[in-house]
């Protein structure tokens with residue numbers, strides 16, 4: 001085969017990969033995989049079960065059969081192994097890949113259109129697609145929850161200190177609240193307050209905390225990080241993948257973080273670790289981060305190097321240290337306020 005043919009073959013495989021994840025997104029967001037988990041079904045039965053239109057569903061099922069998500073026999077569809085891997089309850093569910101792919105396509109389309117003028121519409125771009133926003137929180141939870149509980153949580157001493165005091169953790173830009181839920185499950189005495197700019201995230205966060213029986217220890221409210229003030233100093237302020245969203249006013253945000261803490265309290269910032277050199281972006285683990293930084297640009301943001309975060313915390317007098325995870329692609333920077 002000529003190298004042109006090889007390139008075409010590679011790109012065709014990649015195109016099919018994107019298509020298959022676009023299709024999975026249709027299934028995930030309409031609860032089709034979950035509805036089929038109960039038992040096999042005809043199109044009409046499944047349409048009634050999932051409360052969707054049978055005409056659209058027929059085309060989805062044919063396509064999902066073509067890509068191996070569903071099996072077909074005698075006019076009935078059943079989940080195949082691949083479809084089962086996208087179930088919301090599947091351990092290590094593949095759901096985030098479907099959501100990321102369609103979110104990525106949306107952001108790419110916006111970047112393509114905005115490149116000439118340089119306009120950067122901001123956070124609102126995330127909410128432009130009604131089907132994507134409700135899946136943003138669950139996508140992040142499924143992508144990072146296990147890493148947090150298995151590797152990060154055991155290595156951050158500040159969490160244990162807050163629990164010992166029965167203290168308060170504030171999560172700024174809390175998304176669907178998964179981080180506070182994980183902390184509250186592990187540490188029975190700490191309490192949490194989450195703040196986020198999207199009302200849909202707060203709705204999900206409150207609902208999920210209540211469903212897990214954590215509603216009396218965790219509370220969530222909609223609001224802007226830039227306006228955040230505390231009635232009384234708190235023990236720990238966490239920001240997960242949120243600092244880069246407010247970096248354009250970093251001096252103000254750093255003062256907010258420092259002033260929110262009691263003496264001896266800690267800031268725990270978790271961000272993707274943007275590398276110091278462009279060559280590192282070629283590493284398979286970092287490619288997605290490089291693409292995501294283009295979509296961050298549309299939202300008015302950019303990713304940060306861990307040393308930039310450390311310097312900003314240093315400047316407001318916090319004593320910093322950085323922990324790296326996932327082969328250095330994830331950075332947790334801790335800043336302690338002098339006791």
Ligand SMILES: C[S@@+](CC[C@H](N)C(=O)[O-])C[C@H]1O[C@@H](n2cnc3c(N)ncnc32)[C@H](O)[C@@H]1O
Nearest residue numbers: 140173174175196197198224225240241242245
């Ligand atoms: C990438 S998400 C991370 C969400 C969550 N921390 C997690 O790890 O799943 C960034 C979050 O920051 C929130 N955010 C960004 N800017 C904000 C602001 N100025 N005020 C409040 N929330 C903000 C967004 O609504 C979004 O939920």
